[in-house]
Amino acid sequence: VGHAVLAINGAEVNGRFTADGKDVLEFLANPANYPVSIRFGRHRLSSNEKLMLASMFHSLFAIGSQLSPEVGSSGIEMLETDTFKLHCFQTLTGIKFMVLADPRQTGIDALLRKIYEIYSDFALKNPFYSLEMPIRCELFDQNLKLALEVAEKAGPFGPGS
Amino acid sequence: MSRSPGRKQENHKISRELFVLTYGALVAQLCKEYEKDEDVNACLDRMGYSIGIRLIDDFLARSAVKKCRSYSETADIIAQVAFKMYLGVTPSVSCSSATGNEFSLILDKNPLVDFVEELPAERASLCYCNLLCGVIRGALEMVHLAAEVTFLQDRLKGDAVTEIGITFLRKPEDRKQRR
Numbered sequence A: 001v002g003h004a005v006l007a008i009n010g011a012e013v014n015g016r017f018t019a020d021g022k023d024v025l026e027f028l029a030n031p032a033n034y035p036v037s038i039r040f041g042r043h044r045l046s047s048n049e050k051l052m053l054a055s056m057f058h059s060l061f062a063i064g065s066q067l068s069p070e071v072g073s074s075g076i077e078m079l080e081t082d083t084f085k086l087h088c089f090q091t092l093t094g095i096k097f098m099v100l101a102d103p104r105q106t107g108i109d110a111l112l113r114k115i116y117e118i119y120s121d122f123a124l125k126n127p128f129y130s131l132e133m134p135i136r137c138e139l140f141d142q143n144l145k146l147a148l149e150v151a152e153k154a155g156p157f158g159p160g161s
Numbered sequence B: 001m002s003r004s005p006g007r008k009q010e011n012h013k014i015s016r017e018l019f020v021l022t023y024g025a026l027v028a029q030l031c032k033e034y035e036k037d038e039d040v041n042a043c044l045d046r047m048g049y050s051i052g053i054r055l056i057d058d059f060l061a062r063s064a065v066k067k068c069r070s071y072s073e074t075a076d077i078i079a080q081v082a083f084k085m086y087l088g089v090t091p092s093v094s095c096s097s098a099t100g101n102e103f104s105l106i107l108d109k110n111p112l113v114d115f116v117e118e119l120p121a122e123r124a125s126l127c128y129c130n131l132l133c134g135v136i137r138g139a140l141e142m143v144h145l146a147a148e149v150t151f152l153q154d155r156l157k158g159d160a161v162t163e164i165g166i167t168f169l170r171k172p173e174d175r176k177q178r179r
Helices: A024-029 A047-067 A108-123 A138-154 B016-033 B037-063 B071-087 B130-142
Strands: A003-008 A011-014 A038-042 A078-080 A085-090 A096-101 B092-095 B102-107 B147-153 B162-168
Touching: A003 A024, A047 A085, A047 A096, A085 A108, A096 A108, A108 A138, A108 B037, B016 B037, B037 B071, B037 B130, B071 B092, B071 B102, B071 B130, B071 B162, B130 B147, B130 B162
Parallel strands: none
Antiparallel strands: A003 A011, A003 A038, A078 A085, A085 A096, B092 B102, B102 B162, B147 B162
């Protein structure tokens, strides 16, 4: 049904194995290990999958702006489904920030603008970050995490991703 | 300069003198490394460009300006918002062509040359503040506006005022769908 095992008894699971190399199915088959607590959830996307989805969305965004009956449309700002809302903010420089959140989550607009500030501070002002490359800046990740936590607390339900 | 509420109040202001000295040291070093003024000017322009392409997002994120609908609006924003935000001065803007794509920014005060009176004789065609031209050019390019930015007049060279000329190179109608 699209869900995968994320953790067993608190320890994170990667595919079929736990962090210390135990085979998950074997562990679950052995009654001596019961009771056991299992956390299920949606699979985290790999970097490749993220790139692929982002480039598909980029094309949809461009098509959306062209098809729009309004002249100078700002493109797709929000995509709403039953289970999540995808918010997109495009800067005047053409960078798109996308946030996937629970449909009931509020304050995403403010979050997107905050992320823009964080990007302009900790990615762009880092002289070792090259434009258009994946962002591997410690400070960027830290501040992004903080901003997400603030946004989650503010909204009635979490989490964003 | 407005900051969003969540931001920590970090008032770590760096001294203006340090900034001006740093810029001066940069230009002095370039003069040592390059004999020709044109080379120094080109180098300053390149450095300014790489600052501009990054600075633009900082500017847009903090000033929340909306998309400009004309070159004239763009020139006004550069003078009244950007220069004010980053250098604390507000040059005056004038349109210098009938076609509406050439503008001049007249700088009354220029913090970068606070401590410089005039150029030495052997550096007569040095554009001391050419970094600024590169910054403007780079920033405009990132919002898909190609422009040529140069110093038209320079007090350091004996002119009456310091004037930066911005020439926008493409008509707004020609602008392609942004990426």
